Amino acid sequence: MTAHGTTLSFNGLSSIVKELNVLPHSFINSFQKLHHVSFPSCTPNKLVWNRSFGRGDQICLFHGPFLKLQMGRFMGTLRVKSEDSEGTLNSKSIALDEETLEEELQNAIAEENYAEAALIRDTLKNLQKDSKAAVFGANSRFYESFRTGDLAVMQTLWAKRDEACCVHPGLKGITGYDDIIESWNFVWANYEFPLEIRLEDIKVHAKGNAGFVTCMEFVKTNGGRWGGQFVTNVFEKIDGQWFICIHHASPVDL
Structure with missing residues (x-):
């Protein structure tokens, strides 16, 4: 995996990075405990990040449907937005609730983006399994x-x-x-x-x-x-x- 300016390449694929589904490992752990949810296993990677995250932070990368790099479309993943001109992380927009996912699923189907719809549907199933276990x-x-x-x-x-x-x-x-x-x-x-x-x-x-x-x-x-x-x-x-x-x-x- 390599990072070039605002472009991230992973296994030969690259995308303009407006919103990164790349989060500090410590943040993922604390979010899971606070909200009683579970995510696919993620591997901490030592990366030097000059802006939103501190230098040398351990970054957790989600695999499969959770590793989606995009410009403004919610794909059933965690989103972190940096809105500070100094590059400091000051706003965490976390959208993993079923209502939002179902809305995104319908949008994807309406746009005939069936690959995205399949990913969102899988994420919904995982969330529902977590909810059933909690109940x-x-x-x-x-x-x-x-x-x-x-x-x-x-x-x-x-x-x-x-x-x-x-x-x-x-x-x-x-x-x-x-x-x-x-x-x-x-x-x-x-x-x-x-x-x-x-x-x-x-x-x-x-x-x-x-x-x-x-x-x-x-x-x-x-x-x-x-x-x-x-x-x-x-x-x-x-x-x-x-x-x-x-x-x-x-x-x-x-």
């Missing part, structure tokens, strides 16, 4: 709190919204964060922990900032029998974190 993890934390009767953890898992709703088996819906948390304390009052909980037929769905899980939930208390419920748990992504906003458990005869 699955949030659902697992919910059931771990349920199993151990940990009210303090349960408080951190629910969205603090008036619209939040919890339907315990055989009861009417309870709305509002405070009443929902109080209901869990009431439901657990006569339980001995830990409970035995088994989940079957788990299905996870996620798109954008919304996700939901359906499953069969089997719960057994100490000295009691197994009880079965069909459950729908709905999650909302708020400030980068998934919170449960609806729990609906309907009793099922075993």
